[in-house]
Amino acid sequence: MVEDFIRASRLGRWLERVFSSAPSGAGTHSDVESAYARWAPVYDWVFTAPLVFGQRAAARAANTLSGDLLEVGVGTGLSLPLYNRNLTVTGIDLSEPMLDRARERVARKHLGNVAELRAMDAADLTYADGRFDVATVMYVMTVVPDPDKVLAELERVVRPGGTVIVVNHFASRSGLFAWIERGLARFAGKLGWDPLFERETVLDNTRMTLVQEERIAPFGLFTMMVFKRDNV
Numbered sequence: 001m002v003e004d005f006i007r008a009s010r011l012g013r014w015l016e017r018v019f020s021s022a023p024s025g026a027g028t029h030s031d032v033e034s035a036y037a038r039w040a041p042v043y044d045w046v047f048t049a050p051l052v053f054g055q056r057a058a059a060r061a062a063n064t065l066s067g068d069l070l071e072v073g074v075g076t077g078l079s080l081p082l083y084n085r086n087l088t089v090t091g092i093d094l095s096e097p098m099l100d101r102a103r104e105r106v107a108r109k110h111l112g113n114v115a116e117l118r119a120m121d122a123a124d125l126t127y128a129d130g131r132f133d134v135a136t137v138m139y140v141m142t143v144v145p146d147p148d149k150v151l152a153e154l155e156r157v158v159r160p161g162g163t164v165i166v167v168n169h170f171a172s173r174s175g176l177f178a179w180i181e182r183g184l185a186r187f188a189g190k191l192g193w194d195p196l197f198e199r200e201t202v203l204d205n206t207r208m209t210l211v212q213e214e215r216i217a218p219f220g221l222f223t224m225m226v227f228k229r230d231n232v
């Protein structure tokens with residue numbers, strides 16, 4: 001009965017629309033674009049709290065470096081104010097409505113070190129080999145259909161000796177979270193991410209060297225991995 005009431009309400013109808021259009025792990029680009037067009041107006045409101053810890057951890061790691069930084073899947077630009085001003089930041093995302101929010105943030109917060117925000121596919125970057133000193137990719141690997149291609153592109157566009165920072169949720173091996181994730185997996189399509197996404201999907205698909213791995217709040221649900229590209 002409560003469920004019927006929620007369904008009939010405006011909020012219920014909106015939630016149903018949002019979730020029914022959320023991209024699956026294997027969603028097409030137009031699925032992703034239409035889903036994030038719907039999420040863009042409320043994204044910050046819903047996701048700031050759970051995602052801020054990973055964004056801060058990635059920015060902390062990036063801020064020990066200098067030069068040109070690429071953020072892949074920059075979304076509404078929640079992380080942009082967290083980067084040191086000595087990093088020149090470029091952000092790309094598939095979704096123009098998400099990028100519009102990021103552009104508004106850059107203007108509102110006077111982020112003069114953000115050089116460019118462009119619509120682009122993470123699996124097909126138009127930047128030259130070795131163009132960046134560091135790249136970050138947060139909460140994106142589970143929503144793209146081809147995480148191996150995204151990793152290969154990240155490796156390609158950072159210079160030899162450069163750094164790639166990945167923040168993501170990976171499947172828990174055991175315990176309460178593993179149990180919850182197995183239950184959630186049935187709804188992966190509607191959630192827009194794969195709760196059973198394996199850590200090995202990243203580790204086994206890159207030639208870069210893992211130099212740091214850290215569990216992130218809340219409750220260690222997310223993990224940050226820092227990779228170095230070989231110096232050759």
Ligand SMILES: C[S@@+](CC[C@H](N)C(=O)[O-])C[C@H]1O[C@@H](n2cnc3c(N)ncnc32)[C@H](O)[C@@H]1O
Binds near residue numbers: 032047073074094
């Ligand atoms: C969960 S949001 C994360 C946004 C941001 N990284 C953050 O921390 O708030 C995932 C983002 O990835 C973007 N995205 C999904 N597939 C993409 C692709 N193939 N290329 C570029 N961006 C993509 C979406 O448009 C969305 O903005």
